Amino acid sequence: MGAVKNKPGLQAPNQLFVRYSGVPVVYVESEEDYYIFGEWFKDQLSRLEFLAVNNRLGSSASGCGAVIEAVRTEVASGNPAWGIVDRDAVMSADRWDLVHEIDDSCFDSSLPFGQRVKVLRRWEMESYLVDGDLLEQHRSELLMQAPRSSAEVWGELLADCQALIPHAALNATHHDYKKSGLGDGCTDRFQDREEVESSFVENILISLEKHHLDCRDLYAQHLNQVAAFDTTEAPLEPRVQSLLRRVHGKAVLSRFKSRHRIRDDFRGLLAARIKTAGRVPEELSDFVQMAMNS
Structure with missing residues (x-):
């Protein structure tokens, strides 16, 4: 750090x-x-x-x-x-x-x-660092590329939050069973929520089912409750901010870093940018x- x-x-x-x-x-x-x-x-x-x-x-x-x-x-x-x-x-x-x-x-x-x-x-302190405009400022400067539009970046972050709805639901299910949670970067390689569910969730549920026969029902309940934070009638940025109440902020940042091949720990820089921009x-x-x- x-x-x-x-x-x-x-x-x-x-x-x-x-x-x-x-x-x-x-x-x-x-x-x-x-x-x-x-x-x-x-x-x-x-x-x-x-x-x-x-x-x-x-x-x-x-x-x-x-x-x-x-x-x-x-x-x-x-x-x-x-x-x-x-x-x-x-x-x-x-x-x-x-x-x-x-x-x-x-x-x-x-x-x-x-x-x-x-x-x-x-959900966690890092969730307040998920600021689309400032993340894009960091990405564009680091990679020496022209910044993308605000709408494109917030749309990308919304897709990440939606992909992490199953991740949050699985972690809640694990908590119910007093099992360790899933890592923040475990969905990075999956493009969207559909791929997370088809290529990741099912394997976790198969493993849980060996000892917890009700895991699919419990997971489904948590999934619906997490998805309820997606205010679908709102613009992109408020939708992201609403989902950040429930999906894991560290996991959102991990997906952003993985996609754009950012290797530095940029949390301190993001915090400073938020302060400078008056967005505390x-x-x-x-x-x-x-x-x-x-």
Whole structure:
């Protein structure tokens, strides 16, 4: 993640002072999240601190559960603490009502882990890096090619999200059976949803069926629930953004990189481009402002 780490917002010289000066601490799931938030909110780093939860004193645990526990124990000790977790945290907690919730206002107001823990509307942090215009800017500059039209790029991303509907449904099925999830790059070689279903899904279901006779019915239920996030009446960009609430953002980026033969880890560059373009998600800016005012 070298491309992510070397960002000016993360080099504030007064961070040691800030950590112990009573400003709110916002725990995040990983080092990668820390670097992205540090880039997006570098102008606020004198008023709050982001901290990857595995760097918390006395703990090396990471992930959504560790963030929730860190906030709980810090607040109980009288320290100003907040947390941000991926939307997949509600699946980890078996809150299927929220996994399938399409309405943002209902999702936000549910507060499954309390008011101090922000649950992202999109599936994971990387889902916010799926910006068609900025991805295309990076691709065209890297490959020294003329940029494609916005409609072409967003159409390509929509096809990727649709191809990943079965991937998300299979991962939910695996979660139900307490099995490890499928990798983010496992659909890269398949062109579209039809090919994913015919050349990939069937093999997974055959394997699952050896021990779980109901797997096809369960998969079909999850498939319909994931597909419900495709707002077919909307323009391309809102359709992609809606599906990113449920399909895996890392897998979308993996498909884009594989198709265009991009080998660099461009997450840090995308985060910087989003900051420069003024496209930091409002839901995150609002949460950070609330934390600073606590």
